[in-house]
Amino acid sequence: MSLHELAGKPAPQSILVNLNDLEKNYYEKKPDTENPTQLVAFGTSGHRGTSLDGSFTESHILAIAQAICDYRSKQGYTGKLYLGKDTHFLSGAAQKTVLEVFAANDVDILFQADDGFTPTPVISWAILQHNRQNQLHKGNSLADGVIITPSHNPPSDGGIKYNGPNGGPADTDVTGWIQNQANHYLKTNLNGVKRISYEKSVSKSNVKAVDFSKDYIADLETIIDLKAVADRKIRIGVDPLGGAGNAYWEPIAAHYHLDITVVNKTIDPTFSFMTVDHDGKIRMDCSSPYAMCGLVTLKDRFDIAFANDPDTDRHGIVVPSVGLMNPNHYLTVAIQYLFTNRPDWAKGIGVGKTLVSSGVIDRVAADLGLKLVEVPVGFKWFVDGLYNGNIGFGGEESAGASFLRKNGQVWSTDKDGIILNLLAAEILAKTQLDPGQIYQDFEKRFGKSFYTRIDQGTTPEQKSAFKKLTPEKVVTEKLAGDAIVARLTNAPGNGASIGGLKVVSTDGWFAARPSGTENIYKIYAESFKSKEHLDNILTEAKKIVDEALR
DSSP: OOOOTTTTSBOOGGGSOOHHHHHHHHHHOOOOTTSGGGSOOEEBTEEEEEGGGTSSOHHHHHHHHHHHHHHHHHHTOOSOEEEEEOSSHHHHHHHHHHHHHHHHTTOOEEEEGGGOOOOHHHHHHHHHHHHHHHHHTTOOOOOEEEEEOOTTOOTTEEEEEEEOTTSSBOOHHHHHHHHHHHHHHHHTTTTTOOOOOHHHHHHSTTEEEEOOHHHHHHHGGGTSOHHHHHHTTOEEEEEOTTSGGGGTHHHHHHHHTOEEEESOOOOOTTOTTSBOOTTSSOOOOTTOTTTTHHHHTTGGGSSEEEEEOTTSOBEEEEETTTEEOOHHHHHHHHHHHHHHHOTTSOTTOEEEEETTSOHHHHHHHHHHTOEEEEEOSSGGGGHHHHHHTSEEEEEETTTEEEEOOTTSOOOOSSOOHHHHHHHHHHHHHHHSSOHHHHHHHHHHHHOOOEEEEEEEEOOHHHHHHGGGOOGGGOOOSEETTEEEEEEEEEOTTTOOEEEEEEEEETTEEEEEEEOSSSSEEEEEEEESSOHHHHHHHHHHHHHHHHHHHO
């Protein structure tokens, strides 16, 4: 993939989004219901789009919000609905629209006071806390939640996702129902959508503005050994990348007496303070070395530094030893540390990983005698395991993860960038090694990993053909000179379809799956030999996929 000339450089004025255009299009643009790209489409993380091309407008949010109300009614959910938003410009407009519909449907709503922002993991945590208390008091009013965020996507984007009573991203049967119902409303000119004015909605007695942060922050000591971090006087730098975590880090520092410096407190919906990502776009991706240039340059000022994306469900770890850690590397260190430093976790619980995450995780899990639970892409596949305490850790190669409390009980069932960041500080405090140093030792023990992901052009017909792939379609016996040991179209951890193909050899693997929005498919690949071997795997992967799709 070619690198854009602006990659890693401060964002120039010329590429900043025009907020007036975003707002105007949000309220005035009407989606073309004959155009599939302008319909509601729930991917692995909800519906995303931009008002500029008619894929994220007021009409979409009205339809989705009413569909969520219909689903709640159908399921008999009468508890609180926890509503959060991140710092993307369209998130503010969408939250107002959502409140107008939810209030008209008499939903009991809790949202952040003072027009504030809420990290995704805080909504997950709050849902679980409410429902746990409800069960203790033998109640039956289940809470759920909505988070308005397009994650780390560019400033022009908006997003919305639904989390059920288990606190995690809704499964495909739920999102499929909501998607179909929302598109029904779009195609019938929003007939049946209930709505009242914003002023009336926020004045209703069942719509309450609260502060989500205090209880969440006070509970962090049940999952992270923050006393050890404070006692060691670990010097921590934090860049929230202009996101919802901005209001959390200084209160965390004050509550636990931590030495935290927030190096960037700016909230700017154009995200003009960012350095540009690999493709010339502004993207608040805390795992990208180009988007993270600002914090990486400060690595020697702190013992450890970290960042989050705008909804704070992803983590980026910067250490003096290696700079910005590859997400796969940090997940591996986190797994090894947690499973050897959480004595109250139940024996036999598993390690959850998506099948496109590094094979180093497999090797560390085997070394520790842990059960590996390999699932398709999407954090929703970890929800039940975390909720029931059957897996201690669930993580994705895209820098999203969560894990259990110190006592082995559920913390969140959505990705939590705050706890993954604080865990890095705990690791440093307890081992006196930064996570990068620990991973360097892993390379000596388990082998050096060469890992990449690329996008490959394809056609709509080929994308559809991915659904029909079977292991038998791969007829070759070798991959880049090594014997193939597994051909997968279903994840070994839960038997669910991976929506693509994974081929594993003795010293490497690749996985291919189509994009939900573009005419491309993504190839993930890893070699335990060399960069040249990785390149050979990629070359052969394209041939294997093309032949299998015929």
